[in-house]
Amino acid sequence: MNIDLKNPFYWVLLGLILLEYLWEFIRYRLSDSMLNKPLPAEVADIYDPAAYRRWLDYRRDSRRLSVVKGAVFTALTLILFAGNVFALVYYGLGLDGLGRWGCVLLMAIYTAFSVVVEIPFNYYSTFVIEEKYGFNKSTKKTFWVDFIKSLLVNTVLNAGLVSLAFMLFDWIGLWMIVGLFALLTVIMVIASAFSMTFMRLSNKFTPLEDGSLKDRLTTLFETNGYRVGTIWVMDASRRTTRANAFCTGLGRMKKVALFDNLVNNYTEDEITAVFAHELGHAKHRDTLALTSMQLVIYAVMAACIGWMVSADTVSTAMGFDGVNVAAVIIALLSVVFEPLLFLLMIPINALSRRMENGADRFAAGNGLGEGLISALKKLSRDNFSNLNPHPLLSAIEDSHPTTAQRIRTLRENGAPAQKGKK
Helix, strand or coil: CCCCCCCHHHHHHHHHHHHHHHHHHHHHHHHHCCCCCCCCHHHCCCCCHHHHHHHHHHHHHHHHHHHHHHHHHHHHHHHHHHCCHHHHHHHHCCHHHHCHHHHHHHHHHHHHHHHHHHHHHHHHHHHHHHHHCCCECCCHHHHHHHHHHHHHHHHHHHHHHHHHHHHHHHHHHHHHHHHHHHHHHHHHHHHHHCHHHHHCCCCCEEECCCCHHHHHHHHHHHHCCCEEEEEEEECHHHCECCCCEEEECCCCEEEEEEEHHHHHHCCHHHHHHHHHHHHHHHHCCHHHHHHHHHHHHHHHHHHHHHHHHHCCHHHHHCCCCCCCHHHHHHHHHHHHHHHHHHHHHHHHHHHHHHHHHHHHHHHHHCCCHHHHHHHHHHHHHHCCCCCCCCHHHHHHHCCCCCHHHHHHHHHHCCCCCCCCCC
8 A cells, every 4th residue: 555656657647637637727728718809700699798798707607616626626636546545445444355346346435436526516516507597497306316316327337347347357368358348339339229218217208299390300300211209308497498409229210309498499490400410410320430439439448448457557556456457447537548538539529520510511401501500509599608619629629510610511501691690
């Protein structure tokens, strides 16, 4: 449990923690530099002066919370890793005498701690900031029920990951890298195929009522060669005023869900245009391409676990006597993988933005460009979107083009500019 200052990975872990915090500081400064610049002409009409001032206030309040949260999490993470706290807990509670179950329990303790630390920040965000600006519709009961579900699900999943890593390592040694990759792939497929089923744990879904909207959506999908079952409406208004919609499912069978806020506040043209965009992704096989990129991330993650388990460098840097699978996964999830994911996501985000433009062009080609522009403007206003992000941040972090860029693409592909608007 002694702190080994000569272990290079000890300093690598601490350096990565500080580097992530430094990048957050740079992000804030870059984002702030855009506040005094005029909005692009395509989106200048989304916020009136009063609404824009309100957005600035919302952004300021959210930023302050993020700064405090980032500082607290950075300090806690530094303490945990610099002081070898994980090893202190592991040996202090006698978990080393429980074999692999000791590692599973350590992972469960860490996961529970991480979720609990989030509570005050999530609570403040929900019941102070979101409440102040009219977004929150969640009750305190719903908040705590969601917290308990999140605690249980995350604890079980992370503890299960440690158990499976142990099992694979005992069974096939370092070939566990292949086993973990296959396992993560299966989990991804299951999550995609049954995402709506999982969402039912926290949300209520009811069938969309018969009528012209249902007929238009069904016709849209069937005309493009897809079968759609029940079109569902999710009770998002129990938690938020924000609007959204999504389409899930494998192959040509699609499941469609709309936030009730979308159904209640958007026109049929706007909703149909949003799903024309989603169909554009399906027609262009964008999901398959992004899934392939996701598999690259899983391969990197599995390789990292395999490398870190094959040597005791990481575990001993955290104060353990030898290789500890839980320590390896904790270091990977909380410190190492974040900068790796950041680098991996730069080309993936660039690809995603190209796909979004292609899906927008598909909607415009189906005569729904004007409806999609109207929907994008409403979504930006209702979700309090940043209409003028820093170009560098947008280029490396955003999976979607900016609202202004998307409107520009739609107009270039046949959607008329609205009269009287810039």
